[in-house]
Amino acid sequence: MVKPIRDCAGPRHVAIIMDGNGRWAQRRGRPRLFGHQAGARRVREIVEACPDAGVSYLTIFAFSTENWKRTQSEVAGLMSLFRRYIVQEARALRERNVRVRFIGDRDRLDKKLSTMMDELEALTAHCTGVNLTIALNYGGRDEVARATRRLAEDVAAGRLDPADIGEETLPRYLDTCLLPDPDLVIRTSGEARISNFLLWQSAYAEYEFVDTLWPDFTAAEFARLTERFGGRERRYGAVPA
Incomplete structure (x- = not known):
């Protein structure tokens, strides 16, 4: 039975930097990919917890633009894991x-994975419960650069007047144009950095840095x-009355 999203004082939109899979596996004497597999299973539990939390x-x-610097075997394993996740969880x-x-x-991304992503989006397009967004080959700076390029193309084509460009303009060109900004950003594993994640969108987000490794979250x-x-x-920069 699908639980409805309920209103509460908690965050409407939570973003998570799922860090610590590799260290979790290494502490158990296992390869890093074993940790990524455990982390993928953890995603289901957190998605299922969202309705009760009012999220x-x-x-x-899931995978940053900088993660291509990892070993070829780890990257290949992650891409295979993403394809398997879509098949198993769709x-x-x-x-x-x-x-x-x-x-x-x-x-x-390889064409097969990209096609599977399109198909999963289409399969769930009618769903009205939790909105799960997966950042895959994502980087905040890359997103802003791509958005700026599209904005510039509209200016060059005469579809947008430079005089009309303001703070509210660029978000319409971002990957997240259909989403509200995150209220809360959580990073697991004890690291206290944002790692190029949702740079524009998180300007006024609250942050939580927790020591728990992602597979244990x-x-x-x-x-x-x-x-x-x-x-x-x-307060968004204001002072309490």
Whole structure:
């Protein structure tokens, strides 16, 4: 049975930098890909926890534009894992009323994976529950550069007047143009950096850096962080009355 999204004082949109898969595996004497497989299984639990936490939008950082620097075997293993995830999870995502979107530059991805991404988006396009966005071959600077290029093309073609360009213009060209900005960004594994993730969109997001490695990150910890968010005062640069 699909649970409805409920209103609450918690965040509407949570973004997660899922870090620590490799270290989790190495601590167990296993190859890094073993950790990535465990991390992929963790995604399902967190997606299922979103309705009870009042979270309507969940964005996860699956593969960055910088991750191509990893070994060829790890990159190949990750691409295979992404294809397998889509095959194994597609029906369950639709049955749980989860709408899936992908953000990032698809040009460097192999055609089979890109096609599978298109098919999963189409399969879940009618879903009205949790909005799951997967950032794949994504980088915040790359996204802004691509958005700026499209904006410049519209200016050159006469479709956009430079005098009309303001803060609200560029977001219409970003990969996330259909999504609200994140309210809360969580990074696992003890690292305290944003790693080129949702740079424009997270200007006023709250951040949580937790020590837990991603494969150990539970629905209970997710709920605790979203509940704590409700106690924060978000002023957006203003002063309390």
